[in-house]
Amino acid sequence: MLFDMKNNLIKGRCYTSSMIIASNIENSYFVTGLVAYEDGTTHLHSYVEYNDYIIDYTKNLIIKKDVYTKLLKVKELNRINSQDIDYIYNLLLENGILNTDRYMATFGTEIVTNLEKNKKLLKRPLKNKTDFSCLF
Numbered sequence: 485m486l487f488d489m490k491n492n493l494i495k496g497r498c499y500t501s502s503m504i505i506a507s508n509i510e511n512s513y514f515v516t517g518l519v520a521y522e523d524g525t526t527h528l529h530s531y532v533e534y535n536d537y538i539i540d541y542t543k544n545l546i547i548k549k550d551v552y553t554k555l556l557k558v559k560e561l562n563r564i565n566s567q568d569i570d571y572i573y574n575l576l577l578e579n580g581i582l583n584t585d586r587y588m589a590t591f592g593t594e595i596v597t598n599l600e601k602n603k604k605l606l607k608r609p610l611k612n613k614t615d616f617s618c619l620f
């Protein structure tokens with residue numbers, strides 16, 4: 485990740501980087517929401533929440549949650565506990581949902597809830613609920 489920052493390659497990497505960071509910090513959350521910009525537009529953005537702090541890889545920030553949410557006028561859309569990331573990621577991947585990090589960031593919890601309610605929608609069973617190596 486240091487290479488990314490030195491070479492200005494971090495734009496558009498918030499989903500994947502936040503998912504990887506959250507999966508490695510116990511009791512953290514992979515959060516996605518709408519953030520406001522000075523020009524009045526809003527954009528989908530992901531970051532990590534840990535205790536009262538936000539870790540935002542693409543903005544190179546570790547900041548108090550209340551300050552971050554006020555500055556960026558965050559409207560949270562989805563929150564995934566770090567312990568559930570590998571299960572949700574693999575369930576989506578195993579069922580042919582491509583660009584998994586972006587879909588997971590936005591709709592992961594909702595998709596998994598519906599897949600688990602409707603087992604017949606599953607294309608194939610999840611092989612390994614704890615294998616997260618496909619990210620690296």
